[in-house]
Amino acid sequence: MIKKIKSIGNLAVFKGFEWDSNVRNNGGAADTFKDINIIYGRNYSGKTSLSRIIRALEMGRISDKYNNPEFCVKFSDKEVTQNNLTSHGKKIRVFNEDFIKENLKFIVHQDDGIQSFAILGENNNIVETEIQTIEDELGKKEQGQETGLYAKRVQVISSYDDAKIVWDNAKRALDKQLSDKATDRKNGIKYQSERFGDQNYNVQKLSNDIREVLSESYKELSLEEIEQFRKLSLEKALDEFSIIELPKIRLSNFVEKTEKLVAKKISSSNKIEELVKNAILNRWVNEGRSYHKDKLSNCAFCGTLISEERWKELDRHFDKESKILEDDIDSLIVDIESEKKSFSLLKVDKSKFYSKFHKTLDIIQTDLEEIIGKYDLILDSLIDQLKERKANILTEKDFINPNKDVEDLKVIWTSYLNIKKESTEFSKQLLNEQKHAKDKLRLNEISNFLEIIKYQDQVANIKALSIKVVENENKKISIDEIISQKEQLIKTKKAELRDEEKGADKVNELLKNFFGHHYLSLQPITNKSGVRFEVIRDDKKAYHLSEGECSLLAFCYFMAKLEDIDTKGSKPIIWIDDPISSLDSNHIFFIYSLINEKIVNNHIFGQLFISTHNLDFLKYLRKVDGKFLNASGKHQNYQKEYFLISRVNDTSKISIMPKYLKEYVTEFNYLFHQIYKCSVIEVIDDSNYITFYNFGNNARKFFEIYLYYKYPDKGMTEETLNLFFDGDNIPALLTDRINNEYSHLCGVFERGSSPVEVPEMQIAAKRIITKLSADREQFIGLLKSVGEDTSNISSASEV
Incomplete structure (x- = not known):
């Protein structure tokens, strides 16, 4: 279902039209199209332009005569614009002048035929x-x-x-x-x-x-x-770094030397016996000797003079051989201590290595500390034996060999050096190794x-x-x-059932049954290009059809085509644009009857749109109504809405139809309302100036109708205008002047280029309304018919 024509831009008389801003109900909310939609608009207001938008949705194309047209049609489930005309997926059938030109070309070119169509044949x-x-x-x-x-x-x-x-x-x-x-x-x-x-x-x-x-x-x-x-x-x-070399392990040399010094014998001749027997006393005397020799002549302990003979005796006891042995022992101890110190410097520095080597380095460090500690104990045992011999320098000792080796130290240190080489190589491969680690x-x-x-x-x-x-x-x-x-x-x-002849018969049936037209008919003609329909009158091809005959024939053709094999049963969206043209009142009624009976009562539509400029036809369209079976199997009324297309200068818009036009469809009501509005306007602005602009035409047409029914023998004349105003010539003359000069210019060409004289128009409007109000019942009825408030009107003088 089409919900609204959301916008129209740059298409004929529609320029910048926005539905939601114009089509509003009494509550101020934007209204929408319903099941049945009646559209009224005067000629040239834009009705056909609207129908062309909908026909573009049917045909998938729009006239290339429009310069960059823009529009948006909102369906229940989507929006369609000039850029996606066929995306709606709905079946649409439009009757307008373009339909007539495409299908009934004989109207323009009388030698052409009518496009044939097939409906379901009989006896099948x-x-x-x-x-x-x-x-x-x-x-x-x-x-x-x-x-x-x-x-x-x-x-x-x-x-x-x-x-x-x-x-x-x-x-x-x-x-x-x-x-x-x-x-x-x-x-x-x-x-x-x-x-x-x-x-x-x-x-x-x-x-x-x-x-x-x-x-x-x-x-x-x-x-x-x-x-x-x-x-x-x-x-x-x-950074690159270096590791000290492993010192040479001299353990075997130290063992050998220690053994010699510890076991070395000192000659006992010329020795002081008591000192030889007492090592402690011997050491004490030797130390005392070093404190006194060449320094003191008397003993510092007892004060006794140390004789020359005693000094010689002591020198013989502490001879050169003993001194050499002591010095050798001291020298060897120093060497051994130096060895210990050099090996104590052997450390594993993990800070210079990558973390991946730290675990191995911890093992090396532990092994290194263990072997160095073992070596220290061996060296300490040698030093202890040397010190013990020195303490008893005159007596040789039995050497105790540790019988241990520390060659594993070389293996451990070699492992350390190898790790260092690996670390150096690893530096070169660090990026690759890190990439591998990050990947993992x-x-x-x-x-x-x-x-x-x-x-x-x-x-x-x-x-x-x-x-x-x-x-x-x-x-x-x-x-x-x-x-x-x-x-x-x-x-x-x-x-298999296609039957073009039945298409022609269907049109003829409508012409005969609804319009009683026995003179015109369609006849199928077969030629090389297929089947065509020709219009026949008195068994001959008809020429020079009247405008009314063309209108009847075109609409019957459209109605019959709704039953062709491409349309029947599909319940299309049907848009009928102004089917009334040069038809008398009987034919207007039959057009209405055909729509109501064949389309509405037969429920062959999904949504129906009918536009017209004819007030008599609009009056009949008020009766278009019906019920349908809903999904619950209950009868439900079709929803119906009325719309008005109005044009000001070169721009048109769509709005909700006014109540008086929808419910009291006569031009007389409309003209009265325009005069009444002119009489009560207080301030002239852009929204109401058109009321004064059209006042001349509206007043003249109003008097033509009103005075015809009041004076059917005379109609509107100067005499009947005077009679309307009870013989008062001044308002009659004023009204006559406005009616003629403002509706026809009456030879005063400069009037068309001058502003409208509002004061005299409103004076005339007030005098007309005052005169009409004298018939209180009719006047109140007229006001009600156009939706004006009548609650404060009690007498003619109050109008």
């Missing part, structure tokens, strides 16, 4: 029964009222749509999770390149990684591996992500839902094919 009961059976199976196609296969298709489409929505939602939800994981600014992998290694990461790359994570070859990382890769991913390139961390992250969102469950669910979509889609395709085949079968069978 079997085929018609077959068609009816198929149509019953197909059911009704009207939106919201489908039955049969059409109803089943609606159900299938609904099931398909529901399944697709569920599938779409599930897929969209998973896609959103994947998209966020890949590229979300807060948590997306793309924005964690320092950890996962790809600043250009996207959903496609995530999909590739998911495939790898789900493959059989993928192995999950341990916590230790994760930490290792995490540290590696954060590594900075380290990224895959681990994705693995955890998939587990959190239950990815495989979602994929399985989406797959199951997609199968349902495909199943429902196949059902949809299947029923569409079935319906299409049956619709095509109907067309094929109807083609």
Whole structure:
């Protein structure tokens, strides 16, 4: 159903028209088209322009004579513009002058025929029964009222749509999770390149990684591996460094020397016996000797003079051999201590290595400390034996050999050096190694992500839902094919019934039964180009048809064509543009009867539009009414609305028809209302100046009607105007002047180029209204007929 002509721009007399701004009901809300729509407009107001918009929707094209036309027609379910004329999918049939020119060319070129059409032929009961059976199976196609296969298709489409929505939602939800994981600014992998290694990461790359994570070859990382890769991913390139060489291990040399010094014998001749026997006393005396020799002559302990003989005796006891042995012992101890110190400097510095080597370095460090500690104990045992011999320098000792070696120290230090080489090589491959680490961390992250969102469950669910979509889609395709085949079968069978002659008979039937026209008829003529209709009068081709005959024939042709095989049963949107032209009142009534009986009462339309300029026809159209069976099987009235097309200068607009024109359809009521409005206007502005502009014509026509019925023997004359104003010549002359000068110019050409003299027009309008109000009952009736308030009118003097 067409709800409104939403907008029209640059199309004939419609320029910048907006429906919602103009077509408003009494409540101020925008109104819409209904089931039946009556449109009134004077000639040249734009009725045919509207019908051409609707015919463009029927034909899929609009006249190229319009310069960049724009319009928007709003249907119940979509909007159609000049750019998508055929997208509405509705069946539309329009009667206007373009329809006549295209189908009844003989009206313009009398040697041309009339476009033929076929309706269902007679005596084809079997085929018609077959068609009816198929149509019953197909059911009704009207939106919201489908039955049969059409109803089943609606159900299938609904099931398909529901399944697709569920599938779409599930897929969209998973896609959103994947998209966020890949590229979300807060948590997306793309924005964690320092950890996962790809600043250009996207959903496609995530999909590739998911495939790898789900493959059989993928192995999950341990916590230790994760930490290792995490540290590696954060590594900075380290500077080159050197490691001290392992000192030479001199243990065997120290053992050998210690053994010699500890076991060395000192000659006992010239020794002081008591000192030889007492090592402590010997050491004490030797130390005292060093304090006194060449320094003191008396003993610092007892004060006794130390004799020369005693000094010689002591020198013989502490001879050169003993001194040399002591010095050798001291020297060897210093060497051993130096050895200990040099090996104590051997340390593993992890800070100079990449984190991947730290675990191995910890092991090396532990082994190194252990072996160095072992070496220290061996060296300390040698030093202890040397010190013990020195303390008893005169007595040789048995050497205790540690019988241990520390050659493993070389192996450990070699391992350290090898790690250093590996670290140097690793520096060269750091970027590749970090990329590998970040790839591993990224895959681990994705693995955890998939587990959190239950990815495989979602994929399985989406797959199951997609199968349902495909199943429902196949059902949809299947029923569409079935319906299409049956619709095509109907067309094929109807083609068997095509009968152009019956099309002509249908037009003749309407001409005869509704108009009693026995003189004109259509006759099918077959030639090389097919079948054409010719207009026949007195068994001969008719020429020079009157305008009224052309109008009758054209409309009967249109009505008959509503029963052609392309239209019948489709309940189209029907637009009839001003079918009344040069027809007498009888024919006007028959046109109305034909519309009411054949279209409305037979319910062959989906929506009906009728436009006219004729007030008599408009009066009949008020009676167009009817009921239809709704989806519940109950009778329901067609909704009906009235519209007015009005033109000011070169621009037209559509509005709701005024009550007086809709309910009291006579020109007399309209003219009275225009005079009344002129009499009561207080301020002249753009919204009402037209009332004064048209006052001359309106007043003249009003008096022609009013005075004709009051003085049927004279009509409107100077005498009857004086009689109307009770013999008062002044208002009569004033009114006559306005009627003539302002409606005809009456030879005063400059009047047409001068402003309208509002004061004298309003004076004349007031005098006319005052005179009419003298007949109170008629006056109140006139006011009510045009929707004016009469509650304050009690006498003529109050008007």
